């Protein structure tokens with residue numbers, strides 16, 4: 001959850017008990033354990049005194065839902081300034097309330113922080129691409145992705161005839177995955193309100209094991225359209241029935257090809273060695289029945305699984321059915337995507353994947369300050385216990401690994417969080433890049449894009465890098481993993497740490513006047 005996004009999730013300012021907004025916050029109010037967490041993660045507590053950050057909105061680019069900044073200014077009664085260079089984004093006063101405006105009710109604007117928008121732009125979405133959004137809810141980024149696909153000319157809504165007809169030139173799609181049904185419902189509502197649902201499907205699933213490939217039947221439909229453009233309008237999809245399109249799918253020979261395993265197949269690992277805690281990695285597998293079992297795996301085991309070069313095996317343990325295929329039922333999808341056969345082959349991996357990982361949300365000022373009213377106890381339970389922090393780190397690694405697995409070679413993965421902690425950001429990226437040994441590389445991101453000052457990234461933890469590289473480590477009396485290498489290894493380590501620090505991006509309220517946000521852009525090589 002991020003500040004500055006939809007009103008119902010992120011009010012943007014702290015509310016006092018009488019409902020009036022508070023623009024000041026005393027650091028003395030932060031609980032000791034959170035202060036300790038900030039110190040350990042080198043996060044400046046002063047960011048929580050910046051409670052009057054501007055809000056940002058994105059104007060809906062759908063030609064039927066446009067609004068000018070001037071019109072929005074009238075509705076909001078506050079200044080609306082377009083952000084130069086970031087198409088459709090506008091800056092508002094931090095106190096601006098979106099929900100009461102007609103523009104919001106009509107789906108003409110989205111509340112979304114600038115840094116979140118930059119994460120989506122980092123995907124460099126091209127017309128016709130298939131994008132996977134792991135941890136998609138409540139859906140600010142998913143809607144932006146759907147908007148970019150929808151307005152690329154490849155997925156067009158054609159309401160000129162007065163009806164709800166959609167042309168069948170849908171090629172690009174976005175698939176959203178989230179574990180929370182409640183948050184997915186919000187995501188579905190957002191898609192509908194902004195009329196973006198035709199190219200989007202949502203799944204309620206664990207993002208560390210989700211394995212439904214990108215929709216494939218769309219290729220066939222597209223090929224038919226290309227072969228017979230004159231037929232396109234005749235076979236336009238009706239939102240309700242989708243009858244002609246369904247027939248187009250059912251007529252298709254490929255549609256009934258066997259592909260075996262069900263969509264919620266789980267990645268399981270054979271083996272697992274006794275390594276230091278930092279080198280262990282947990283992934284889930286679905287055991288017989290519905291028991292979810294956690295496995296430990298070393299980096300080498302995982303790498304072997306992903307590249308097929310190790311003796312270990314990837315097991316898809318979902319049920320196989322004969323004749324008709326079993327599929328993971330989407331939480332929400334338009335008919336054309338709901339009927340997709342969900343093929344399980346390499347060819348149907350995604351072009352782009354965003355992993356906007358679950359995190360401690362400490363970069364979201366509004367979110368943290370809400371605990372003043374909600375009670376810091378729930379904050380402790382949700383985020384600060386050591387168990388929770390350890391499992392969060394496992395979760396983030398698992399989400400990124402699965403994002404990598406679901407991306408096609410040459411594709412892009414964006415890893416992002418709204419935490420400012422090193423452990424959830426640079427350490428995760430360093431662990432991943434070091435362990436991948438050239439199979440995934442960091443891609444440059446524009447520093448200070450759009451005139452927004454970025455904050456300095458942190459140097460990743462040496463022992464995590466050493467562990468991922470398989471360099472010898474020792475554990476000291478306090479249980480900390482230590483590493484001391486040869487002079488050459490030391491020099492390589494320094495260079496690697498510099499590289500991570502240089503290539504990732506951070507935004508924070510003090511440096512950037514946005515919510516705290518971290519992102520890294522990764523290219524999958526093989």
Ligand SMILES: C[S@@+](CC[C@H](N)C(=O)[O-])C[C@H]1O[C@@H](n2cnc3c(N)ncnc32)[C@H](O)[C@@H]1O
Pocket residue numbers: 001002116134135136137138139140141142177178179180183205206207208356357358359395418
């Ligand atoms: C930072 S929020 C995502 C914000 C979202 N990308 C957006 O732009 O609106 C993190 C999300 O991760 C989801 N989540 C937590 N654990 C998950 C898991 N194992 N698999 C998938 N989603 C998970 C949470 O339910 C939450 O919605």
